[in-house]
Amino acid sequence: MANQYFKFKYGVPPVPERLYHLLLYDVGKLEESDWQRDKTIYSTYRVQEELQTWVQSYFDFPVIVNYQVIEEQVHIHRDVDRMLCWNYLIKTGGPKVTTRWWNDDETEIVQSVEFRPHCWYELNVKQKHDVVGVEGHRIAITVWQDPVV
DSSP: OOOSSEEEOTTOOOOOGGGSOOSHHHHHTSOBOSOOSOTTTEEEEEOOHHHHHHHHTTOSSOEEEEEEEEOSOEEEEOOSSOSEEEEEEEEOSSTTOEEEEEOTTSSSEEEEEOOOTTOEEEEEOSSOEEEEOOOSOEEEEEEEEOSOO
16 A cells, blocks of 8 residues: 555565574664664664665665664654655564554644564655554664765
8 A cells, every 4th residue: 555654665575584683682782873862762773784785785776774673652753864764574563563644733643554574665754653552672674765875
């Protein structure tokens, strides 16, 4: 289903399992990214070079590739320094984790979705959104265009 908030990313296959660390313990041992905000709810880690190269091969512009770990509900926000991202869920974080997009005054949910694992999705992250229903660790690979290159 395509719309202005998210769409399934065609042309990028599932990530081979050998390329990513599935266990939170393994992800947590990786080098942290430049994320400087509250890491108790949301944290990011640099992926290993082999995964970076594999992901890059499916984009025709330079990308940044990180692991994303969400441990609690993510409050309504707009992403900083990116308009679009592509997420690949490894672990959903619970049976009913929902990403919701809001109108600008945060009074109405305009779109919501429960993303399936092991699929690529393109997300509009300049639109206000949140993530609710997280019961465990939500682990994803998150990708966005490198603004420096």
